[in-house]
Amino acid sequence: MMPDLGRYALEVTLAYVASLGLIGALALWYWLRARAIRRQLQEIETRRGYDG
Numbered sequence: 750m751m752p753d754l755g756r757y758a759l760e761v762t763l764a765y766v767a768s769l770g771l772i773g774a775l776a777l778w779y780w781l782r783a784r785a786i787r788r789q790l791q792e793i794e795t796r797r798g799y800d801g
Contacts, residue, residue, distance in 0.1 A: 767789050
């Protein structure tokens with residue numbers, strides 16, 4: 750159900766693709782950062798002898 754965009758179809762489609770790409774990249778960055786932080790926290794807890 751895409752509306753007829755006429756001569757701006759390419760620009761609007763590229764804007765959607767770029768926006769979705771940036772959102773995806775940001776989500777991936779947050780996920781990778783969370784994994785790294787979780788790993789660091791686990792190392793710290795292991796060194797301190799925490800048996801959570």
